[in-house]
Amino acid sequence: MSGAKKATTPPTVPTGTPAGTQLSLAIPSGEYGTIPVAESDIGGQLLPILSKGLYTNPLDCIREYVQNAVDAGAPHVNIRITGNGVTIHDTGRGMDEFQLKAARKFGISSKDLAHDVGFRGIGIYSGYDLSNRLIITTKKAESTEQFVMRFDFKAMKSMLDSAPAGSVSLNSLLGDFTTFKKEPAFDPASSFTTVELEDISEVHLRKLANRNDLRHYILQNLPVDFADTFEYREVINEHLRQEVPGYKAVTIRLQSDGEKDEVVSKPALDKLRPPVFDSIKDDKGKILAYFWACLNQDNKILGEDNLALTPAGRFKPSDWQGFAYKCKGFTIGNRNQLVKMFTLGNGTLYRWYTGEIYVIDEHVIPNTARDDFESNAAKSQLEIAVGATMDMIPQKQETSSNNSSATKPRLPQINVSKPIKLSKRSIGLTNRSVRPWVGVLGLSLR
Ligand SMILES: Nc1ncnc2c1ncn2[C@@H]1O[C@H](COP(=O)(O)OP(=O)(O)OP(=O)(O)O)[C@@H](O)[C@H]1O
Ligand SMILES: [Mg+2]
Numbered sequence: 001m002s003g004a005k006k007a008t009t010p011p012t013v014p015t016g017t018p019a020g021t022q023l024s025l026a027i028p029s030g031e032y033g034t035i036p037v038a039e040s041d042i043g044g045q046l047l048p049i050l051s052k053g054l055y056t057n058p059l060d061c062i063r064e065y066v067q068n069a070v071d072a073g074a075p076h077v078n079i080r081i082t083g084n085g086v087t088i089h090d091t092g093r094g095m096d097e098f099q100l101k102a103a104r105k106f107g108i109s110s111k112d113l114a115h116d117v118g119f120r121g122i123g124i125y126s127g128y129d130l131s132n133r134l135i136i137t138t139k140k141a142e143s144t145e146q147f148v149m150r151f152d153f154k155a156m157k158s159m160l161d162s163a164p165a166g167s168v169s170l171n172s173l174l175g176d177f178t179t180f181k182k183e184p185a186f187d188p189a190s191s192f193t194t195v196e197l198e199d200i201s202e203v204h205l206r207k208l209a210n211r212n213d214l215r216h217y218i219l220q221n222l223p224v225d226f227a228d229t230f231e232y233r234e235v236i237n238e239h240l241r242q243e244v245p246g247y248k249a250v251t252i253r254l255q256s257d258g259e260k261d262e263v264v265s266k267p268a269l270d271k272l273r274p275p276v277f278d279s280i281k282d283d284k285g286k287i288l289a290y291f292w293a294c295l296n297q298d299n300k301i302l303g304e305d306n307l308a309l310t311p312a313g314r315f316k317p318s319d320w321q322g323f324a325y326k327c328k329g330f331t332i333g334n335r336n337q338l339v340k341m342f343t344l345g346n347g348t349l350y351r352w353y354t355g356e357i358y359v360i361d362e363h364v365i366p367n368t369a370r371d372d373f374e375s376n377a378a379k380s381q382l383e384i385a386v387g388a389t390m391d392m393i394p395q396k397q398e399t400s401s402n403n404s405s406a407t408k409p410r411l412p413q414i415n416v417s418k419p420i421k422l423s424k425r426s427i428g429l430t431n432r433s434v435r436p437w438v439g440v441l442g443l444s445l446r
Contacts, residue, residue: 043166044173047106047156051128054368058130058204059217062088063370064123065195066222067330070250071116072193081209081256085131086197094191095138097182100147103136104178106170113362115246117328120368124195128153130208132199141191145182152177154199211259218252218264220319221370223329225249229309230268232275236292239277243290244358246328267310269320269354271297276396280357280382280389288364288382293323293355293393301351321351323390325373326358332366332373341387344394353393357386 025035055061062079065088069077072092080087095103102110109121127134132154139146155177159168200208207213218224226233240247254262272294280289296302302321322339325332338357342350363378373379 039171040169042170044156044160044168044170045166046170047125047128047173048160050122051125054122055126055129056369057217058207059214061126061130061197062086062208062214062217063221063330064126066090066218066250066252067117068123068195069193070223070248070329071111071118074193074250076251076253078253078255079214081214081254083257084198084200084202084205086200086208088195090193092191092193094140094143094193095147096140096143097147100136100138100149101180104149104174106174113365117330127195127197128156130200130204131197132157133197135196135198136193137196138193139185139191141189144185144188146185148181148183150179150181152179209256211254211256211262214254215262215264215314216319218254219266219315220324220334221331222252223249223326224252224264224266227265227268227310230266231270232272232294233268236275239275239292240290240358243277243279244360247358248329250329267307267315267320269294269302269306270308271306272354273297273397275355276393278389278396280385282381282385286361288361288378288385289357289359291323291355291357291389293353293397295394295397296352296354299352302354306354320354322353323350323355323357326356327364327366329358330366330370332359333371337372338386338390341383341390343387344391349394 027033027035055064066077066079069088069090069092072090072094074090074092076091078087078089080089103124105121106125107121109119111118113119124134124136128151132152134151134153135148136150137146137148156173159173159177226236237249252264254264273296275292275294277290277292279287280291281287296306298305301317303317306320307315307317319335322335322342324335325338339347339350359373359382361378361382363376364382365374365376365378366372367374373382
């Protein structure tokens with residue numbers, strides 16, 4: 001990779017060895033031998049291939065920059081949409097000169113999977129396809145200088161379009177079209193990082209600038225806190241802080257021209273029973289995850305009634321029905337995915353609950369699209385343990401209700417015209433799996 005260049009006007013031809021140039025080392029006869037990979041063997045096309053391939057929704061880039069803010073310990077993140085640009089400002093640790101230069105590395109991350117969300121070393125390139133420029137300004141606390149790195153994505157794109165296929169190496173692309181500067185800091189005490197995506201294409205901007213879409217994406221994907229008015233906010237946060245290593249929730253503020261500033265928070269769901277909590281363990285007792293779950297007080301699918309405390313029309317009940325996997329606060333997949341784990345009542349009772357499952361086992365790794373986990377033994381173990389735990393949630397609910405006289409719910413009434421008669425055989429249940437429901441829901445078995 002070429003070093004930091006001071007050039008403000010990018011050269012018209014890329015530097016470095018042209019791709020395809022043969023190295024002088026010949027293939028040895030008989031024995032296997034290595035041949036060095038030339039700088040030019042890794043083409044600049046890797047940048048669009050990866051950034052377009054990995055981040056299919058323009059809002060994914062918001063997730064990537066907020067993820068970096070969370071990894072930098074930022075308690076607050078501001079997302080501002082202005083004209084045809086987006087700015088993501090965080091009050092995290094910031095970067096010094098050395099760290100900012102290292103941030104340009106492609107596919108190399110110095111993060112630690114045990115504590116950080118990022119690990120692939122490509123997230124900052126998620127804005128490549130959307131915008132023509134990316135500017136990162138950053139500062140550490142007590143530094144009198146701030147450092148700026150600017151990616152000229154427009155020049156990179158036109159270089160890739162105009163040069164013969166394979167003739168531009170990734171090194172020369174990043175080396176020639178990334179520029180740096182330092183400047184005096186305005187507020188020496190502060191630390192921050194500001195990511196500016198400039199000149200965003202119209203089609204992508206439409207999606208980013210839609211407040212409803214942006215809010216929905218943030219709520220469904222990022223580690224935001226509950227609204228202050230949510231009855232169980234404190235108790236859930238307290239349990240998560242104690243039981244989920246590195247648990248943190250960020251305050252995300254949305255700002256855009258002509259609209260009111262808004263702090264995004266999870267809705268204050270109403271008419272829920274007190275939460276139940278537990279660890280999810282494998283058969284050797286190793287903790288793989290931790291969950292909280294609240295059952296609708298009326299023993300029915302979560303609906304508009306549960307959203308009565310929130311501004312009308314802002315949230316959809318279906319966004320909060322059932323469970324979501326969380327990895328360090330970021331959602332993996334969606335709430336429809338876990339229904340298959342909830343075998344009781346053939347899955348229909350799944351949407352009577354709302355809850356989250358925080359994955360703790362660090363061997364369970366989100367896939368790059370973050371719509372599932374990578375297939376490995378740890379994922380299989382987690383799924384077995386989650387399946388077994390989900391079936392026991394109703395029983396836990398009953399025990400916890402019996403133990404808590406202060407919050408003892410009234411006896412559940414099933415909200416259907418005819419009493420539910422479940423045939424174990426008809427819905428494929430075992431005695432063990434259906435028993436928990438009998439007490440909680442007053443089901444009768446035949
Ligand atoms: N907001 C930020 N605050 C502090 N450091 C940051 C910030 N954004 C990026 N960095 C630094 O830049 C590096 C590169 O970020 P990038 O998102 O590309 O990779 P990553 O976070 O390491 O991995 P991943 O691709 O999985 O997100 C980070 O490892 C981090 O050191
Ligand atoms: Mg990252």
